[in-house]
Amino acid sequence: MKIKKLIISAILVALPLQAGFSQTLAPREVPAKVIAVPDTVSPQIQKQIAMPLTPTWNVIPDTAEGWREQVRAGAIATEKTIPALLELLKVKVEPTIINGVKAFVITPAVIAPQNKDRLLVHVHGGCFVSGPGLAGTVEAIYMAGLEHFKVISVDYRMPPDYPYPAALDDAMAVWKATTATHDPKKMGIFGSSAGGNLTLAMVLRAKQDKLPLPAAIAPGTPMSDLTGAGDSFQTNAMIDNVLVAYGASCDKRAALYTNGHDLKDPMLSPVYGDFKGFPPTILTTGTRDLLLSNTVRVHRKLRNAGVLATLQVFEGQSHAQFYRDINAPETKEAFDEIAMFFNQYLKR
Template identity: 60%
Template sequence: MQAAATVKGIPAMLERLHVKSEASTIDGVRVHILTPDTIPVENQGKVLVHVHGGCYVLFPGESGTPEGIIMAGDGHYKVISVDYRMPPEAYFPAAVDDALTVYKAVLRDTPAKNIGVFGTSARGALTLELVLRAREQSLPVPGALASGTPMSDATKTGDSFYTNEKVDNILVSRDGFCDAATVIYAKGHDLADPLISPVYGDMHGFPPTILTTGTRDLLLSNTVRVHRKLRRAGVEATLQVYEGQSHAQYEFDDTLPESKEAFGEIASFFGAHLGK
């Protein structure tokens, strides 16, 4: 029902942001190719890989594309949104494996320095997990990452899990639906595994990364801890924290000035780093 309600609003969003959406598959993985009407010269030859959120169980198919549509429309980049397998179709590590399959396919035609990877919430964690997985396979890392309020620690470690409990009006509680969904996805696997909780991974050699969160976000600490982990590893990392925002609220309505500001920052970050 949630996915169906989201899909109803997508045609108007595509028209409003001047983006074309095409369902396809890449090496067996379902994707949506999101292409803005206009791609400036400086963005041509560059590709953004988008991984959708939803606690690893929500927003299948087209319902997972709105964040990618906003980035394509406001940032004027070609975006490939990955419709990765979710329970009950598949469990850990299906999400990161599908994202990596698409990334490897894009690498065949596009230099790594021209590829950006972005996503929010579970997909914020997936952007980090993809880099960990890519390094395991000796693949070049993307040119830049945008990790929005990442679910970087599924073990519920972090100050804001407690200080923002029932303050965050999206996730609400550290013991709420998103925690339960992640446990379903993990299917008995250790939640501290860096491919589920990437804050425990080695972040040396990561590409420049921009992280986004809000002062009321249950995952504020998850985001801050990743920022510090990246900085300690010598990685260029930017942290933006928005006043009064709960989890991922900057991506819920593309018409709001807060959304324009957040995605403008992310697009500018990609512009400064991709191709370098």
């Protein structure tokens, strides 16, 4: 009897505390701390994690020409790395025009037998503004070279000259043209960051326009919610050394793209769209990724819609660091997982 009274007393004491927490929803105050580079990842990824914050993470040009100059400088730096990457991975890149849209045909020296009649469409990242021309093909080169797929990479129009819906229109123009000449059941779409956003938006648009859907998609760390909603915008702020924080350069570039449109429009923030009928989807992110929540929320929404969806989360990685170093074992692991997923759901 005495024990029963003690238990009842403890419950009565706890109830007001629980009620208070549920009513106030008080934010949690976290003390300042130093976060070490984890020893649970490869030396190559440790170097990525230890790098300083992206130099331009909060450098916000105040003119359209200022943005163009920043984008040009970044593109030139990236393009310098591409010849060595092409040589290492034995990949050929050829510019082309598809349905009036600039694109690149990316072909590995050896196409895997199971991929002989398959085609992947790639939409690059860069917060909707960066990565013009060859600079936007790096992720596609990784996929072609590591996994032996033929890839079409869309060099879509971008702000400040071409805001929404130019990028999505270009991607869809390429999709319409390629599905007219290839079996969509043998096709997939992939891309990371803004490319992950566009991958999801392309499926929403294809559903809306009653166009063929891809057999599978691979949105990497997608910018799926441009409103800033999501827990990891707070928990990973200043920890992600690529995007760094919400409201900084990447979101200012995204604002050039959205150009005053409703940010909850599913074609801009796909997490608010209807995912019923989506193709099988594999999503990739990292524990330090500012867009970890964006990725997790898409995964849960897909699952709740009855879609087959896989989520791979890499230890310690910030935004899209799974394709920052070709020599990192985690890079091969990430692309192997995506390729195995495509191999499972793309018809041969």
